Amino acid sequence: MAPTTQPSTAEIGAAIRARRLELGLTIEQAAASAGVGSESWRRYEQGKAIRRDKVRGLCRVLRWANLPASDGEAAARTPRADPNWDAATEWAGFSTAVAARHGEARARAFELGFQLVVAEQLEHDLEALRERPRGSHLGELSESWLANWLPERFVTHYEYELLYRLRAASLRIADRLASRTSQLTRCPAEALMLYVIVEDGAGEVNREVDYLDWMRELIDEDLDAVRTLFDRTVDIPVDHPWHYKNWFEIKE
Template sequence: MTPKVVSGGPEFGSSLRRRREALGLTIEEAARAASVGSETWRRYEAGSSVRRDKVRGICVALRWRSLPESGESTGDSDERWEDFPKAKFDDSYSAWLEREFGESRARLFASGCDIFRDQLSDELSRLGKQPRGTHLGELDVSWLEGSLPAQWLPRYDYDFVFRLHCTVEGLRQRVVRAEGGGMECVTRSVAEDLALHLILERGMVSAEAAGSSAAEDWDEWEYELNGEDDEVIPALFSKSSYVEQGSRLHFDRWFEVVDYVSADEADEPA
């Protein structure tokens, strides 16, 4: 039976630390990129063993194809990212995405889903230990604080992260179960637009670290999934505009289900 952990040791831990420092990363930054907690990363650098399901995240964070001395790569042996067994992505691989956009993009979506769901679960664990009302900006370390529109930072509490987690899960299931032919807009709310953006962003990092061409045009592909005229994400993250109360892009309306969300519609009165 294949071991569930990769053996650590002093030299292994030192290799991780040297690589992290060479990349100019703090422990918190490396841990965030690897989808593990800071204390877990510190244990790795102290020589702790690594669970097999965490290997990919460490390789992504340190831009390695495999862990030193372990023979554990981000795929099987020295295969490319595109050659990873589909089963590696568990329940997030979409045959519909593969059929409509190509296998590498289906892998990018699945990889991003797995990483993002782990990050959301970690945020919920952290927030759940804090007083009610604590938001992401008040945590010592947060995966998502810098990934969400800054205008509503005080609103990103446990309830919001839980709801976003449910949104990601619903979107994932819809994409995985899709069977129709042809292109279609897969998002039905601003929250789903945002969730898809964050999923693909994380999948891009994973693909890029493994040298996959899928990372090259992920932003254009995002708009193909949302509708080619979709400008919701640029509008949400614009540093030169303030989203007014009542706009369909306002936080209070993110989870409203609509047939299609566009930036032009977003400014219409409710």
């Protein structure tokens, strides 16, 4: 299992503080926007470890793509110019197409979720696995955000090839959603990635909006099956259609 905290240093803490001041935010404002307590934020600025499920919110508030390196490198390796995701992006045309059918809030949720899960987390983990011996998996990475989003039960099987196929599945979903294809997901992998993308993006765009109805509209009966993947009390044998070995089997 991936560690639950992100290691930090005094240098990283100083970079967090400097960036917060640069943006004109108080500790209370930054903490509230990131969904953490003020004391937690103070610990971050002191260089204390950061819970992995809080890293994304912290980076979003500071308009960073990732945390800084521990050598004092500027924290924003890829700074975000727009914290509200209103500026045009490479997916702007796609968002327009989705918004026309599903509404602006849902389109922005998918766009942001795709950016976070696929363009950042998935690409980051693919790059990290490329540098490790063949057969390495996400559970061995000390900085895998994606491991916290995919079903924990299969973490030792998330190797490079499987992640590569999950990326391809995500791209197919985006194309179908934009082109209004009636059958949006055609295998468990596509339903899983759509669930993760919408869940992640919806939480960042508007935490007060319930996207459950849209999720059920998109993947219908597969929603309950996807949720089962995250249920630790349910056994999923190898011949089960939602076992990771069968994720890419096309549904009849």
